Amino acid sequence: MTGLVTGSVTSKLKAGVSEGEAAAAAMDSSPNTNKALTETRFSDLEPPLSKDIIEALDRSGFEFCTPVQAATIPLLCRHKDVAVDAATGSGKTLAFLLPLVEILCRSTSYPPKPHQVMGVIISPTRELSTQIYNVAQPFVSALPNVNSVLLVGGREVKADMKTIEEEGGNLLIGTPGRLSDIMERMEILDFRSLEILILDEADRLLEMGFQKQVNSIISRLPKQRRTGLFSATQTEGVEELAKAGLRNPVRVEVRAESKSEPSQQLTNSKIPSGLHLEYLECEADKKSSQLVDLLIENANKKIIVYFMTCASVDYWGLVLSKIPALKSISLIPIHGDMKQNVRDKALAWFTEASSGVLLCTDVAARGLDIPGIDYVVQYDPPQDPNMFNHRVGRTARLGRQGRAIVFLLPKEEDYVEFMRRRGVSCQERKCSEEASDVIPIIRSLAMKDRAVLEKGLKAFVSFVRAYKEHHCSYIFRWKGLEIGKLAMGYGLLYLPSMSEVKQHRLSGEGFTPVEGVKFEDIKFKDKSREKQRKQNLLARKEKRQGEKRERGKKNSKKAADPSAASRKLTGKQRQTIQTAEDEEEMDRDYRFLKKQKKGLITEDEFARLTGADDF
Structure with missing residues (x-):
């Protein structure tokens, strides 16, 4: 397998781009007028797409291609390997699904035998794999003899093996761990006729530590295949993966550019052009009040709020739902530690909802295509600054308008300049002076329910430890973090006993402990x-x-x-004890000697009392 050739063809298409991963936009009511689209119709592509695919696109309301689709689909259909570097939201899912279906249909191995694998799609997360699988179904159904199988964690691997044994598997879609496991266990699967491999969110695959599993999968596939590598960022690891897995690839690079306001366009190619970015600077003990005020202000909007840790999502999901002013707003928590079926239900509900708030970690930052997001709130800036763009890319998709805001502490203000140098400009949003103080409400909740108390402590501890591991530690300085104010912002009743708090020079400043409460007496509301x-x-x-x-x-x-x-004492300790005993014995003998001289005891009695008669 040859590497990436320096002189390979490069397609650079510039247009106003944002991501419309197929199903998502699934059903945009007016795709033809969207400025993210080209003038190229799917029906005009060469080589032409099959009639069944065109009809499926028409039923979904798609007529025109996005730039990445117009560039990539013909290349894959002509059996070229592609390395696609496109902005979050450029329509990458359809860009590889449509040619994949075409390639399978035209294959000399079609129709395949039940266990003859013709295509493999690898993505980093369960949610993204599930989304790709669902998007693929209307198009795969055009191939009646092809069975697609979703392979992700969260269910017994034996159940997946049984499904494949009984129903077959010609198109495997899943996460690296489960795919690799299935391939190792099931010799019944035949990969000799494999036509195409797709690596979606390749940069994220490597960031999440799936290099070994991806290499294992690739090693089991024939070299004579087509490969598509899709990524939002080009890293050294992605380049190495391209060299190892692709043969003379064509590079497709799609950049975002606003035609309506060129003077204000962002220099960074990975930010949707319709996105309005802001930052809000406030003290740690004011953040929660500012968040509640923001959610009230946008009560009828569809919002994603990002936190740094799973424990924070759990805590704020519980607390915010109990604040009276937010009772009318649906709050949906989701993070990587939740059971898969719970995550699936939460995402399904939020996807269909017209408004509400999704509270999440970065598990939902990449690839997931939830339609109609109006606002992205980064309550905690991401540990990895590369995740910033992927978070805000959940809104302003397919050329629409969207807003995003990041909360910063006063000592974190350098982050604004840091992001500007990376091509991401943010405007300042002033703290709301009308925001009600929610800390007394949160503390009251903690005093009435131990579940709130314990979740708050856990969230605080997890955040503090995550903050210490921040990639931008020269901006997010652990020593400058005001622990006391942070604890107040979490509504804690007392500072937890943890080494980070004890050793921190600012541990108690800004924190007001609750008086007159026996914390051990606080009960769970749950009986x-x-x-x-x-x-x-x-x-x-x-x-x-x-x-x-x-x-x-x-x-x-x-x-x-x-x-x-x-026997358990040191030699020095034993010597000290022995010396004391000797001195005491000498004092005793001397007292007995004085008694003998005074005639109080006889010589024989003296010998007996001092042990002299033993000799």
Whole structure:
């Protein structure tokens, strides 16, 4: 397999681009007027797409291609390898799905046998794989003898193996771990006739540590195949992957450019042109109040709020839902530690909703195409600055308008200049002076329900430890983080006992502890959890008492057998003890000697008392 050739063809198309990953836009009511589209119709592409595919596109309301689709589809259909570098939202999913279906249909191996694999699509997350699978179905259905299989974690691998054994698998779509596992376990799968491999979000595949699994998958595939590598950013790792997995690839690079306001366009190619970016600078103890005010202001909008950790999503999902002013707003938490079926249901609900708030970690930052996002809020800036663009790219898709805001602490203001140098310009948004203080509400919730108290502590601890690992540590300085104000912003009742807090020079500043509350007496509202807590408390109490009794017994034994205790002492300690004992013995003998001289005891009694008669 040859590497990336220096003189390979390069297609550079410039237009106003934003991502319309197929199904998402699935059903945009007016795709023809969208400025993200070219004047090229799907029906005009060469070589031409099959009649069934054109009809499926028509049913979905698609007539014109986005730039990446217009450039990539003909290349793959002509059996070229492609390395596609396109902005978040450029329509990459259709750009590889349509030619994939065409290639399978025209293959000399068509129709395939049940276990004859003709295509493999690898993506980094379960959600993205599921989305690709769902988008593919209307087009794969044009091939009645081709069965597509979704292979992701979250379910027993044996269930996937049984499905493949019984129903076959000609197009495998999934995450690297599960795909690699299935390929190793199932010798029944035949890859000799494989036509095409797609690596979607290749940069993210490498960032998430899937290099080994991807290499394992590629090693099992025939070299005579077509390969498409799709990525939003070009990193050294992606270039190496392209050299190893592609043969003389054509590079397709699509940049975003605003035609209506060229003077204000962003220099960074990965930001949608219709996106309005802002930053809000406020103290850590004011952030939660500013967030609530922002959500109230945009109550009828569809919003994504990003947090740094899973524990933060859990906590704020619980707390925000209990704040009276937000009762009318639907709040949906999602993160990587949730069970897969819970994540799927949450995403499905939010995708169909016309308004609401999705609280999430970066699990939803890449590839997922949720239509109609109006606002992206980065409550916590991402640990990895490369994720900034992928987060904000969830809005302003397909040429629409969208807004995004990032919350910053005063000592993090250098992040604005840092992002500007990366081609991402943000305008300042002033803190709302009308924002109500929600800290008393949150603390009241914690005093009434131990679930709030414990989740808050866990969220705080997880954030502090994640903050220490920030990639931009020269901007997000751990030593400058005002721990006390941060704890106030989380609505904590007390500062947790953790080494990071104890060692921090600003640990207590800005924090007002709650007086007159016995924290151990705060109960769970959930009766079953409270019952379990009491049982655990009783068990711990009995354990401590038992340990105390054991220590008492050991101390008694040591007192009864001083030589046993001395065996555990150091030589210096034993010498000190021995010297003291010798001195005490000498004092005793001297007292007995004085008694003998005074005639109080006989010589024989003296010998007996001092042990002299033993000799």
